[in-house]
Amino acid sequence: MSDQTQDTQPQAASRYERVKQILDAAQGSATPSYQGLGRFWQLPLDTFMKATLYNIRLIAEPVEPDPCDDIINPTRSCCQDEEPPPQPEPPPTQEGGGHSCCGGDVMAGGGGESHGGGGGGGGTKPSKGRGAASGLIKGLKGEFPFDGTQFPPLMWGGQRVSASDIIFIQSWIDDGCPASDETTLSLARVAQPLVLARAEGYEEHPLSTKSVNDFSYETNKIKVRKNVECLTPDELERFRRVIRAMKCYDDFHQYDQRSFRFWADIHANNCQHGWEQFLTWHRMYLYYFEQQMQDIDPTVTLPYWDWPMYRDNVLASIQDTQQQTGSLDNGTVPRAYRCRVDRKMLDNLKGKIPDDTWMNLKALFDKNGGKDNDRGFNSGLRLFNAAGITYGADPAGDKLIIAELARVNSLWIWNRWPGGNANLIFEAWPTPEDIQNILKIQNFFSFGSGPDSNHFFGACENIHNLIHNFSGGANPNFGKLPGEPQYGYMQSAGTTARDPIFWAHHSNVDRLYAEWQRLHPGGGPDDPEDVLAPWPNQVKDVEAISDLGYEYMKSAYVFETDGTVALTRFKSAATAVHPAVLQNHSRAEIRLHKVQYSTSGGAFVRVFLNEPDATADTPTRGNDHFVAQLATFSGECIGGPGHCDVPPESRRKYDLRPRHRKTPGNFRIDATEAVRRLAEQGETNFQVNLVVLDIDGTPKPNALWMKGVSLNFKD
């Protein structure tokens, strides 16, 4: 049996088709006019979605129109409006591991135009509550005004629709009335034979198309802050979209905490540096900012900027650029933060800026097959220079170009001229060894910064200061053009958080703090009761990042499993781990997620890597592929039916009882050694294999139910 089987199964019709079937059946042979629409559900989907019956929209407009909504939930397929996001470098992420918003694996069987329901295929973005607000749903339910107040319930002349079918239609509307089901394909809808074949280990569990935080969100687990270079294109796009949305509210920044600038100004007024609150205050600051981002997209976290990873590039760039131009605008930043031109920008600017300037931008866009532009420019000024546009010669045109660059990449800003004096940077830019060394510092104050009574800058904060100055940099036009600032935003505590790179920078500081905490348990600030103004939290509240709902991870690969079927064996897809991640990680870990309480008694789970045919008989000793063996502890149900069922994922608001005893558990298996062994043998693809055994060593059914398996790498 192969994945092909899935396609040849007699699949249920798409949800859209099913909706039409339900309504047809309920209407029966009656032919009410519906104000001339007739069988309105049979109209072209676009027409159906806009149809009104006696002035009532059958399918409501998406709820809560918001000026920034288009950014938060782009309705148009990004293929029309935007260039695909650049591939990250260095190092590139796993191939095929993520999904760009413009295609790739998730689109198999669909075709680009119906992705996300957008484009010509009808359907729009998901919008919770939209179904309930729709006249069709109210009519089917017999709710006001279809409760007899104005109309009788639907279907007129036909029959009522069952409650479960109404819910089905309602959720289809909530999901934006997709014409086809590609993007909502979930394991629950995978043909049952395939589920069983996977549960028995004959078929691979594919790499999840969701981002790791998507999975975290759905399974209510803590989220991952990833290395900014290891974000999948989709993760990067979501992050940019959130920042763009927050900036969209900047006009109201004084009072609107949804705005980006609102948060930037908190740093200006409250930041703590040079003493022990440096690490804890910024941890809190990032936490609140991240929560705000997650209001818009719950899967977005703050990626981190792992400085030493860029050392070679930075030093090379400074040397080259300084030799060529003598400018201090000479360093590099992670590619996610650079500026570039896209096609829409050219379209938008055509006729608005002088033709020769436009031609210059076009040439830049096309130059070298587009590769230079795709790689991005480390500052806006450098883009101008590369295009041969003299900044300052046409201020109005400059402004338009800068606005477009900000639209293309919300993580870029003009006021950033990264770089510095080559000698200083050469001396100071941290090496991986430097980081290891400061992590070895046992004294918290020496690592972070000193206590109130004896305050001084610790080692970590010192490095942090350098990066601030480097990434803000000096403005080459200062003093040459009127009104030009001397330094970039990152240079000054008052403006620094207005540069989106600030957040990646501090995410890395926080990651080092978390790492230091892991290495030096018990150490910490003097005064755990101190308040982290302007928030009501105390220092002690931010001690554990897991309490704040996140952890740091360089890269992660998730394989979802069907939680309703017991696994006897498990086989993940063989997944390519990029050499850079493979060579450069501190730890590799295999995780089993949401393992349910089993009433069939305890079991053993053997974990292998790249042992596709692993069974109960596969040797463990002397087998390089064997990772570990773990044991579960459960037992017969002593309650009534349902007593050991999986408890609900979310608790009621005032449910103050402690954690439910049957809460599914998680397992973490250190695979660092096994990965190293296999990598040394030249393996670059990794596959996780599990075998479930009874206590007598025979295969055990009905013992392992779980939501997923993941393979993780830490910096």
Next chain:
Amino acid sequence: MRFKIHPAIGIARVGDSPDGFYLAPEQAGGMPNELNPDGTEQPVTKFKDGQGRVKRQAARFRVYGYDDDLKQGKEIQVGDQITTVYWKTGQQVVGEVKDIQWTVYLANKKASWYEFQQLDGEHGYGPDHPLRNADVTNPDERQQLIIDPGPQTVSYTDKKQRVAHFAKGQNPGYTQSFPPPLKPNSVETLGELRAIQQGQSLRLLVLGGHGNSGSHKKGFGQPVIHHYANNDGWFDDVSDGPVTARVIYKVISVDGRTTDPIVGNNSYSDVEVPAWCVVGYPRYAPMIVDIVTMDEVAYDVAVRYFGYDTYMYGTPPFSGQKPPDPADAKALGLWRKSAQWNTDYYPYFYRDIWPILTRPQNYQYVFDFDTFAGGDPHDTSSGLEGNFDPSLLSVPPYEGEDPDERAKRRTWRQRIWWALRKPGQENLYTFPPDPSLPNYLLVLMPFLCGDNPLSNTVPSKFLRLTDTQLFILGQWAVGKFINERQEDIPTTVPEQSSLTGTDLDRGVLANGLGGAFCPGGEVAWIIRNPAIYAEPFRIRHSPYFSPRVLASWQPNPLSLPGPLATPQDQGSMQVGLEPGDLTKYGAVPWQSDFNECSNQPVDITYAQWSVIEPQSVGDPAADVTQTTYWWPSHRPMEVFTAQGGQAPWSQGIPQTNAGDLKMVTAWADLGFLNVNPDYTPTNGQPQYVQVERNDENL
């Protein structure tokens, strides 16, 4: 369980037959039913008894029970298990229904009330407004002007108590008040009550007076009638008053216990929401629906003052807000200030619109279309050539409609809409001519007399539809309506067996006159005063005549108006209505106004009606009058005879004061309209013809 009596207002009608009666129709334009001794019923065939005397119309009342499971209510029947609150202790009791005890109190206060002077008094009487019988000044004597037989109670179980009369000498223990001997007819009774059982349902019939009217004045020329509404010395036997009931049940359990000492005993529960009965004159053409019915007037009050349909008229955003609590005066006041029409309301064509549009055409059976003012000026026929062609009027704009067709349908609707008389146009004969409008030079509709076509003081020359009717037709005119037949939405006429309490409330009222009120038919303009209502369609009862007080037979002298002292602080609309308070505005005797409400020369020359010179009679240089009908649906003008052709209905009774006097007795000899047995939709025969006219007496 809460108990309510339905209909909220029942309509009985007088008749000179001592025993013959039929039941009040319970749907608009419905034929009355005859009641058989076994409790079954069928449509009436004869409106008069074997001796040619007019049968009375009985108002029938029923008790409905309501609770959370019975939101539409269900009629209470013998043997029903009911759950209610034991009034003595507040305990919850379950009981088995044994009987219903009905108490009704009818009275006639006409002679004691103010003179009727058109619209004067609708907003309160001035201190100089004259009383009827003003020469009677002693309060005790004036009390004698009220016909007050006291309350009566009936119940079915005790055969001796099944019938009770509101008659002189039939109320021991109560100080009755009846007029002295009268000419031509004395008033000895206001009617009777009968407790009946139909199937398992216990019901009440209220029968009114016998149409007796007379004057106590003696001497030359007496009795005499000199005014259409006010004639001192005169009394008639129409009446009105509260209808209350008490449900008698055998206790089965108390708070769930069957061991309580009162288990097995009989107890009772008073009806929380009582009703009212109005006695009016005979309905000679019951199948002809008024242009504005009493139901539509009460509905208009309910909609605009009580939030009866907050989706049609309420507070934006019209998302299903609850109506205000009618008992919360503050909330109600606030609601009335902020409520407005919902311009997205879609009326139903066959339920809401077509019934109004068909009425003018049906008037052909009660007056002569051909000779009247150029015939049928709006061509209200629904045939292909008529302006009221349903194939054009019933189709709302729809998706994919031919634009030309749409425009044509719109024009057809707009022509009718523009011809309708709007608020503020009560004194206009034609719409101000504007050639751009489709109603150019058309007479405004309805072309019927208004509330005051008689004087130029507070004039209201012509009738118009209610605000609610106009709103519904306005929505229709702009194309916001639903054709339920096209939409497969059933328009059910409720079956007799499935009538809800609300169906009864509205169906019964739909056979009463809703205008013009000068003083009107069964009741005057008081019916459109929101102050008299406790809730939609329900008259507010004076607490001095509450179910409990009435059931315990505590006699209370009825109140007298204005300058005279009243026995208590009763007698104001804020407190509630007493027996006789709905009919007291009407003409005394009713026959005089009834006779004169035929047609009327209406002075339509004076546009600035008496604003500067209240006593001015207008500009004599351009004196134009227009003969206008009153309400021929109730008081026919010309009818088709069974012999063929048309004849004046009241031939032999002139439109004079002398004719009015003749009508005092001649009303019983006039003919009724009934279905023409020869009629088919295609044979050109009239659908209704006059029957049972006592020609020899007229």
